C-alpha cells in the first residue's frame with residue numbers, strides 16, 4: 001500500500017465518532033503495513049494486574065481473540081515496556097523465558113504503549129507473527145503514530161465521561177438541600193413533574209403532605225440558630241428513617257417540609273396512616289450538646305392526588321392551606337387552654 005492510500009484510510013478512520021469505530025479500520029491498515037499475523041489493542045488493568053485484548057485483527061496463522069484476558073506479569077508487552085524493546089523478529093532469542101511466547105510459537109513481535117490523556121499507560125498496540133517479519137524503523141513509526149491517534153481518542157472519551165459525571169453531580173447537588181441532605185424545592189418540583197407525567201399515562205395514587213414546624217422561630221430564639229439547624233437536620237433524619245424508602249422527602253423552606261408517598265388506593269386509612277407516621281416523626285425529641293429539646297408541634301396538611309386535573313402548584317397550595325388550618329386550630333386551642 002502506498003503512503004497516499006494509507007493516509008486516505010487513516011483519514012477515513014479518524015471520522016469515526018468513538019473508539020469502536022476508530023480502532024478496527026486502523027488495525028486493518030496496520031495489518032497490511034506490517035504484514036504481521038495479528039495486530040491488536042490491549043487494555044491493562046494495573047489494579048487487577050490483567051491485560052485484556054479489546055480489539056484484534058487476525059490475518060495469518062496466529063489467532064489473538066478479542067476479550068482474552070491474561071495475567072499482566074506473564075505478557076510480552078510487560079517485557080517490551082520494561083526493556084524498551086518495541087520490536088523484534090526473534091522473540092525466542094529476545095525473551096527465552098516467556099512460556100506464553102513459546103506456546104504461541106511467536107517469532108516476530110511489536111508493541112507500543114498507548115497513553116491516556118493523563119499520561120498514564122492505558123494499554124498497548126501490538127502485532128505478532130509466527131514467521132520472521134521485517135520490522136524496521138518505519139514499522140515502529142507507524143505503530144507510534146497509530147498508538148498516539150488511539151490515545152487521543154481514549155483521552156477524549158475519558159474527558160467526556162468525566163464531564164458527564166460532573167454534570168450529573170452538579171445537577172444532583174442543585175436538587176439537594178445542603179443542610180439536611182433531602183431534596184430542595186427544585187428537586188421536589190422535578191419529582192412532582194415526573195409524577196404528573198405518570199398520572200397522564202396511568203392511574204396511580206399519591207398523598208402529598210405539607211409540614212410546617214410550629215413556633216420554630218421561638219426555638220431558634222431560645223436555643224440559637226445552630227441548634228435550630230441541628231433540629232432541622234434531626235427532623236429530616238427522622239423522616240428519612242421512619243418513612244417508607246420510596247417516599248419523596250423535601251425541605252422547601254426554612255421549617256417547611258413536603259413528603260410525597262405513592263399508595264395503592266386513596267382510603268381514609270391510608271391518609272390517616274400517613275398523617276400518624278408524619279406526626280410521630282416530627283414530634284420527636286432532639287438531643288443537642290446542651291439539652292434534649294422536646295418538640296411536640298408540627299402541623300401537617302395532606303392532599304390526595306390521583307390525576308393531573310390540578311397543577312403541581314395547586315396540589316401544594318391545597319396541602320399548605322390544610323396545614324395552615326391545622327396550625328390555626330392548634331394555636332387557638334393553645335390560647336384557649338394555655
Ligand SMILES: Nc1nc2c(ncn2[C@@H]2O[C@H](COP(=O)(O)OP(=O)(O)OP(=O)(O)O)[C@@H](O)[C@H]2O)c(=O)[nH]1
Pocket residue numbers: 179212213214215216217218220224225226227228229232253254255
Ligand atoms: N436554624 C435555622 N432557622 C431557619 C432556617 N431557615 C429559616 N429559619 C428560621 O425559621 C423560622 C421560620 O419562621 P416561621 O415559620 O415564620 O415561624 P414559626 O415560629 O415557625 O411560626 P409558625 O409556623 O406560625 O408557628 C424563622 O425564624 C427563620 O429565621 C435555617 O436554615 N436554619
